[in-house]
Amino acid sequence: MDFALTQDQRLMQESLVRTLEQASSLERVRRFAGDLKDKGADVWQALTAFGLAGIVVPEEHGGLGLTMLDAALASEALGAAIAPVPFMGVVLGPIALLRGGTAEQQAEWLPKMASGAVMAAAAISEPIAGARDGAGVTAKDGKLTGKALFVPGGLAAGLLIVADTAGGLHLVKGDAAGLTRTLMPGIDETRRLADLGFEDVAAEPLNSGDGGGGPELLAALRDAGWVLVAADSLGAAQVMLDKAVAYAKERRQFDRLIGSFQAVKHLCAEMAAELEPCRSLVWYAAYAFDAAPAEASLMAAHAKALTSEVGRFVARTATEVHGGMGITDLLGLHFWFKRLGLNRQLLGGPERVRELAARLQGLAA
Amino acid sequence: MDLSETAEMAAFRGEVRAFLAAHAGDYEAGAARAPRAWQDLLIRNGYAARTIPKAYGGYGAEPDILKSRIIAEAFIAAGAPRGIANQGVSMLVPTLLEVGSEEQKQRWIGPTIRGEVVWCQGYSEPGAGSDLANLQTRAVEDGKDFVISGSKIWTSTAAQAQMMFALIRTEPQAAKHEGISYVLIPMDTPGIEVRPLKTMTGGAEFNEVFFTDVRVPQDQVVGGRGRGWFVANTTLKHERGMLGDPNATEARLNALIALMKAETVDGQRIIDNPIFRDRLMQLQGRVFAMKFNGLRLFTSRLSQEPAGIAGLIVKLQGCELNHQLAALAIDALGELGVLYTDGPHLRAKGRWQWNYMFDLGLIIGGGTAQIQKNIIAERGLGLPREPKPAAA
Numbered sequence: 001m002d003f004a005l006t007q008d009q010r011l012m013q014e015s016l017v018r019t020l021e022q023a024s025s026l027e028r029v030r031r032f033a034g035d036l037k038d039k040g041a042d043v044w045q046a047l048t049a050f051g052l053a054g055i056v057v058p059e060e061h062g063g064l065g066l067t068m069l070d071a072a073l074a075s076e077a078l079g080a081a082i083a084p085v086p087f088m089g090v091v092l093g094p095i096a097l098l099r100g101g102t103a104e105q106q107a108e109w110l111p112k113m114a115s116g117a118v119m120a121a122a123a124i125s126e127p128i129a130g131a132r133d134g135a136g137v138t139a140k141d142g143k144l145t146g147k148a149l150f151v152p153g154g155l156a157a158g159l160l161i162v163a164d165t166a167g168g169l170h171l172v173k174g175d176a177a178g179l180t181r182t183l184m185p186g187i188d189e190t191r192r193l194a195d196l197g198f199e200d201v202a203a204e205p206l207n208s209g210d211g212g213g214g215p216e217l218l219a220a221l222r223d224a225g226w227v228l229v230a231a232d233s234l235g236a237a238q239v240m241l242d243k244a245v246a247y248a249k250e251r252r253q254f255d256r257l258i259g260s261f262q263a264v265k266h267l268c269a270e271m272a273a274e275l276e277p278c279r280s281l282v283w284y285a286a287y288a289f290d291a292a293p294a295e296a297s298l299m300a301a302h303a304k305a306l307t308s309e310v311g312r313f314v315a316r317t318a319t320e321v322h323g324g325m326g327i328t329d330l331l332g333l334h335f336w337f338k339r340l341g342l343n344r345q346l347l348g349g350p351e352r353v354r355e356l357a358a359r360l361q362g363l364a365a
Numbered sequence: 366m367d368l369s370e371t372a373e374m375a376a377f378r379g380e381v382r383a384f385l386a387a388h389a390g391d392y393e394a395g396a397a398r399a400p401r402a403w404q405d406l407l408i409r410n411g412y413a414a415r416t417i418p419k420a421y422g423g424y425g426a427e428p429d430i431l432k433s434r435i436i437a438e439a440f441i442a443a444g445a446p447r448g449i450a451n452q453g454v455s456m457l458v459p460t461l462l463e464v465g466s467e468e469q470k471q472r473w474i475g476p477t478i479r480g481e482v483v484w485c486q487g488y489s490e491p492g493a494g495s496d497l498a499n500l501q502t503r504a505v506e507d508g509k510d511f512v513i514s515g516s517k518i519w520t521s522t523a524a525q526a527q528m529m530f531a532l533i534r535t536e537p538q539a540a541k542h543e544g545i546s547y548v549l550i551p552m553d554t555p556g557i558e559v560r561p562l563k564t565m566t567g568g569a570e571f572n573e574v575f576f577t578d579v580r581v582p583q584d585q586v587v588g589g590r591g592r593g594w595f596v597a598n599t600t601l602k603h604e605r606g607m608l609g610d611p612n613a614t615e616a617r618l619n620a621l622i623a624l625m626k627a628e629t630v631d632g633q634r635i636i637d638n639p640i641f642r643d644r645l646m647q648l649q650g651r652v653f654a655m656k657f658n659g660l661r662l663f664t665s666r667l668s669q670e671p672a673g674i675a676g677l678i679v680k681l682q683g684c685e686l687n688h689q690l691a692a693l694a695i696d697a698l699g700e701l702g703v704l705y706t707d708g709p710h711l712r713a714k715g716r717w718q719w720n721y722m723f724d725l726g727l728i729i730g731g732g733t734a735q736i737q738k739n740i741i742a743e744r745g746l747g748l749p750r751e752p753k754p755a756a757a
Contacts, residue, residue, distance in 0.1 A: 001374075001431060002367045003660035004668070069366055245746045259748040262739065268746055269738035273678040277654035280675070284657045287366045302650035309647070354646035355639070363622070363636055363645075 005073070005283070013073045019050050020081035026332050032084040033189035033335070039156060040084040044116065047085060054114030057094045061110035068224060072231040072286035079235030079343075082335045084190045086121060086153025088228050089161075092221050093120025096161045100169060100206035100217040109159060109171075118174075121157035123148035123196055127167060128222050129348040137198055139164040142205075144172065144198040150346070154194025155181050161221070162196075162203065167214050169221075170203035177201070188342040190335060223297050225347050226304035227286050233307040233343040234275070234282050236336045240318035241271045243333060247322050258321075267317050274310045281306060301357040305350040311340040368660075377432055381439040384410060394444035404449055404480050412436050413448025414478040417458065422475030430666055441612070451522070453477040453484030456600040457530050460547070464588035464596055473528075473549070487517040487531030487550070487574060488597065495736050498542050498594060502576060503534040506583070511535065511548070513556075513579040519730060523559045523572035526552050536591045545593035549585040556580070566722045567705075601732075611652075611659035614683060617690045617720075618652045621645065624713070625697050635697045644693050651686055655679075674745045681737040684728045691721040 005013075023046035032038045047053065055071050057063025064070075071091045078087050093113055097106050112118040126136050126148060137146035148154075148162060160172040160179075172179065180197035206217060245268050248259030258264045285303035288296040315337045319326035326333055344350065358364035370378070392403050407413035408424055415433065417423020426432075440447050448454075458477055461470050476482040493500035502515025513533055523529070529550045536544035552559070556579040561569035588596035625635040625645060635641050658675055665672040694717040695702035705715040728734050742748040 001370065001434075001660075001664070001667070003657065003664040004366065006366075245748065248748060256752065257749050259742075260751055262735070262751060265742035265746075265748045266735070266738045268748060269681075269741035272674050272741055272746060273681050273738075276674045276678055277651070277658040277682065280657035280661045281650070281654040283366065283661075284653075287368075291366075291368075299653065302646075302653050305646070306650040306654055351643060354643055354650070357646050357649070358642050363626075364639075364642060365637070 003280075003283075005069075009070060009073055012070065013077055016050060016052070016074055016077040017080065019046060020077060020083055023047065024078075024081045024083040024085075026082075026335070029082050029084060029190055029335060030332065036183070043083060043085055044119070047083075048116030052087075053090060053116035053119075054094075056091050056098075057110050057114040058098070061106065062114035063094070063110070067286075068227060068289035069283065069286040071224075072227050072282060075228045075231035076235035076238075076282070079232030079339065080239045082190050082236065082339050086119070086157075086191065087232075088225055089119060089121035089153045089157055091228055092122040092124075092224055093159060093161060095224050096120075096122070096169060096171075096206055096217065096221060099220055101171075105171065105204065105206075113159070118158035119153060119156065120159040120161060121151050121153040121194070122161045122221055122225065123151045123154060124161070124163045124218065124221055124225070125150040125347065126165070127163050127218060128225070129345075130352065131165075136165045137162055139166070139168055139170060139203065139205075142203060143200045144170060144203045145200055146198050148196040148198070149193075150184065151194040151196055152191055152346070154196055155183060155192050160196070161206070162198075163218055163221075167218055169206040169214075169217055171206060172198075172201055172203045176203075186342065188335075188338040190339065191342055219297060222347065223289055223300040226300040226353070227282065227289060229343050229346050230278075230282050230285065230300075230303040230307040233311040233340055234278055236339045236343070237271075237275055237278075237307070237311050237314040240314050240333065240336045240340075241268070241275060244268060244271065244318035244321035247325075251323070264321060267321055271314045271317055275314060278303075278307050278310050298357055298360045301353050301360065304347070305353040305357065308344040308350040308353075312344055315340040374431060374435060378435045378439060381412070381436055382443075384412070385439060385443045385445050389443075392446055396446050401480055403446060404478075407448045408478065412440070414454075417462070417474060417478055421462075421470055422478055430663065434663070437612075449478070449480045451483060452486050453482065453528075456486065457484050460530070460587060460596060460600050463599060464592075466584075466587075468584075469549070469587060482528055483522060483526045484528045484530055485520050485523045485526035485552070485572075485574075487520060487529045489519045490516060491518055495733055497532075498545070500532055500534060500545065502531070503537065504546070504548070504581075507580070509583055510580045511583055511585075513548075513550070513576045513581060515576050517574040517576075518562065518571070520559075520572045520574050521570060523552070523574050524561065528552060529574070530587070532593050532597055535586070535593075539591055542594045543591050546590050547587045547593040547596040548581060549587065550579065550581050554579050554581065564722070564726065566719050570723065570726075611656045611683065614652055614687055614690070615656055617687060618649060620713075621648075621690055621694050621697075624694055628698065628701075628712075630699065641693070641697050644696075648686070648690055648693060651682075652690075655682060655686060674741065677737075677741045677745045680732060681734055681741070684724065685734070688721065688724045688728060691717050691724060695721055 023043050032040050051064050052074055054063025055066050055074060059065040075087055078085060094110060097109055113120060135147040135149045137144050137148050144162060158174040162170045162172050178199040178201040182195040184193040184195050186193055248264050248268060249257060251258045281303050285299035288299045319333060319337055325331050355364060404413060411424040411426055414423040415426050416428045419425035454477060458474055461474055490500050490502060504511035504513045529552055531548050531550055532545050533548045534544050535546040556577045558575040560573045562571040562573050563569045628635045662672050662676055698712055701710055701712055704711045705718050743750055
């Protein structure tokens, strides 16, 4: 019985945090947020050098061959640094190919993903979070038609994993004819969401791997996505809490450090008390993805829903502890606030995710 | 992260199961209290008083929290009554083992673990709740004795107990925390009066204990005169851990799920109402998070690493979660949820209402939620203490 990170995992995460301090400082993130021409290439390059591009790609395809828990720890560090890197596709792309791709598809794409030459993005919002504004993609005779919204990293991805309205999944090349990609400007300018348009776009089906195609593969991508978003929120919320505590230890009013007032210190204690159990739940959900498949979906759902709720609480409370400074652009706290705001809705808000959690246990029709 | 079991531990689990199967006729499944013979059998086989040295009547095994956990799980699964876990066993005995004199250990540990002597805890006073060190029950020296006067409150099992371990002010000149001693007091000493303290549940789960010139030999002090505050603090930690037990919380969640599946309103199951279902799912997520937080703490103990914030939050979060589970059960039952005593429509013997009321006491007792937040903020996050007000 060992419910803890290994020494290797701790070192990997600490080392990634240090890499991100250099590669994705707040000043760097600000530049990315303020300039749509900035693609964050240097950030991605630093992370590729770290090995992140191939984190879940097997070693025989040039990757690190690590687990979902390792990917979640990386996602946590990226969330803490509000890094402008669409990491979800970096993990979901290889998982889609490993579980649903042919040997040829794997041989073609996995090495390119592991080297960082091709970044993948997953267009799975409609079947998971629900279709909005009539979005949805239909597949017919190897061609896709329709719309997929809210695709993180979808603007620049070289490979798209696209879910159709029947639950099937497809590979689409980033330069395929008939594919249009438009930015959906949102609150979190460190994450660029794409509106993808398909007009008879050539696609290859993903349905021959061990996991089978269709619902099971889609469920695996959903679970992985939920775990990664949950971990990203955990990292972002922990930074907001740490910043609030640091501020409460230096800011003086009424001749006292504000952190000595119980009204302020109890806000900090409540944030810590809510957030710390999320860490254990995220670890377990990530572990279950590989090691306890029967529980994986339920735990991923709860990890996503709970970090969404706690993330919102921490985001507003940590901002409040900073007083007026908390809402200024100068401090930059709002970047984490907005990341948590995005993560809450991405791949389904907590209400929708919990309804699915109930269904998974046979508690809802 | 590896939640699989080693061959050695799997074999041990098999051993415990085999013991329980062989003795299935010796206990009543689901019984809360086991007869004395059962306790003796458990001690002889190492399933109670496991790490208490043989010299004091225990089984004498090396501490192994993994094995302790396996024993607990196997007993729960079989519905077999666990070894005695009252305040004497869980708080006094560890204290005596740590700081008691040889004579005190010889005299008290054996009878306590066998259940022959029941203890109550005399800490809180009417004027010393959160500010426990402000306690005023005092002892005056008279020859070889102390003469004790004052009162204690929130004393569970005072009416059944033969003995009390109490915090008493023995050094009136010393500073607040340094004038207290940890004293063992026979409850049949003249001058002790126990009055049941009726609570909002309708029961008297606690008592008040009054001391009028109660004479106790000075050698009944544990850990030295004036050291009582530090002696008590070593065992208060155990109590806080007990109050936020995630296994008990998960059992309560499962009972709530069963309730919501079984009960109907207008012919519709409660679980089919989306609002109640969402409230249930919110709590389930929190129960899982606390369960895994518990596993993480368990691993920290195994590897003897500090648990940090994950440990400090257990009492606050665990008690609150239990309370919210009871609240949802009452809401799900609606008007049925207000029924409390025997009658044709009563559900679960009124247990959910009882829990809702009693658990509010647990949120307050053992260090209030507000004190817990101070502890999390000051010890866990390093925030400064409240400055003492200037003397008026």
